[in-house]
Amino acid sequence: EVQLVESGGGLVKPGGSLRLSCAASGFTFSSYSMNWVRQAPGKGLEWVSSISSSSSYIYYADSVKGRFTISRDNAKNSLYLQMNSLRAEDTAVYYCARDMVDYWGQGTLVTVSS
Amino acid sequence: DIQMTQSPSSLSASVGDRVTITCRASQGIRNDLGWYQQKPGKAPKRLIYAASSLQSGVPSRFSGSGSGTEFTLTISSLQPEDFATYYCLQHNSYPHTFGQGTKLEIK
Numbered sequence: 263e264v265q266l267v268e269s270g271g272g273l274v275k276p277g278g279s280l281r282l283s284c285a286a287s288g289f290t291f292s293s294y295s296m297n298w299v300r301q302a303p304g305k306g307l308e309w310v311s312s313i314s315s316s317s318s319y320i321y322y323a324d325s326v327k328g329r330f331t332i333s334r335d336n337a338k339n340s341l342y343l344q345m346n347s348l349r350a351e352d353t354a355v356y357y358c359a360r361d362m363v364d365y366w367g368q369g370t371l372v373t374v375s376s
Numbered sequence: 377d378i379q380m381t382q383s384p385s386s387l388s389a390s391v392g393d394r395v396t397i398t399c400r401a402s403q404g405i406r407n408d409l410g411w412y413q414q415k416p417g418k419a420p421k422r423l424i425y426a427a428s429s430l431q432s433g434v435p436s437r438f439s440g441s442g443s444g445t446e447f448t449l450t451i452s453s454l455q456p457e458d459f460a461t462y463y464c465l466q467h468n469s470y471p472h473t474f475g476q477g478t479k480l481e482i483k
Contacts, residue, residue, distance in 0.1 A: 297472070307412075307420065307463055309472040321470040357419055362467050363410060364431075366419040 264288040264365040266358050271370030278348050278374070284341040284358030284367055292316075292336035294361045298343050300354035301369075310356070311343065326352075348374045378402050378466055382475025388483045389454055397449045397478045399464035404444045408468035411440055411449045415460045423462075424449060456482075 270282040284296070298310040311332040312321045320332055331344040341358050355369040379402040389395050399409065407427035412420040422431050424440035427447055437452045451458055459482050464475040 306477045307414075307465075307474045309465075309474065312470065312472070323471050362425065363412075363465055363472070364422050364425065366421070368419055 264360065266360065266365060266367035268356060268358055268367045268370040271356065271372045273373045273375065274348055275376050276349060276374055279344070279346045280348065280372060282343040282345065282356055282358075282370060282372070284343075286339045286341065286358075286360075289360070291334075291339040295319075296332075296334060296341045296361070297359045297363055298332060298341075299357045299359055299363070299366075300352075300372075301357070302351070302354045305354075308354075313341070345372070348372075350374050377471055378405060378469060378473055380464055380466055380473050380475040382464055382478055384478060385476060386479045386481065388481050390483045391454050391456060393454045395451050395454060395480065397462055397464075399442075399447045399449075399475045401445045401447070401466055401468075405466045405468035407443045408466060409440075409442070409447050410465045410467070411438075412463045412465065413458075413460050414463065420463065454480075 265287045267285045274280050295314045297312045300308050300310050310323050313332045329347045333342045353374050355371050357366050357369045359366045381400045383398050409427045410422050411424040413423050414420040423434050423438050427442050428440045439450050441448050462478045
């Protein structure tokens with residue numbers, strides 16, 4: 263069974279940093295691209311970033327480019343999102359999702375507030 | 377960037393009704409589109425992939441159609457558990473983009 267479990271969310275002040283993690287199991291992690299998708303409270307879904315299976319290709323939404331960094335460790339079956347220079351508008355539930363966005367984790371809440 | 381225009385934004389229907397939700401892409405995306413269902417407080421769940429293929433375990437009352445720029449999700453006979461918010465997602469090119477969502481409510 264495919265499982266994706268996010269962690270690392272919490273309350274952070276504007277301008278602060280946070281690192282999200284996503285632990286994957288139930289499939290060959292190193293064979294799949296991975297994504298981060300977020301959802302602000304009461305709003306729709308927004309794709310944030312994708313990384314290819316070998317980390318050769320990385321893409322970001324314009325809204326996070328230059329501030330967020332996606333990475334992965336295939337030996338640890340883990341996906342990461344380093345978030346710097348956080349803003350109030352980054353407040354959202356962050357989901358990791360596999361490949362063509364077929365399986366999703368349960369999400370982790372990031373709140374940016376003073 | 378490819379824009380996905382989803383309609384309607386909300387829909388009121390009764391159990392047993394047939395409903396259709398539409399997504400229009402600002403440029404051709406072949407069949408690189410998925411449909412998702414999200415219930416309050418839960419992660420989205422994929423219903424349809426490649427525009428018209430039913431995800432394993434999803435009831436057959438859900439169906440998808442379309443290619444290029446026009447796509448539809450149809451629920452043939454609404455069940456109580458189908459009242460939720462639905463999204464389309466194009467993954468033809470980056471940035472991937474979601475439709476704005478359709479909230480399906482009980483009439």
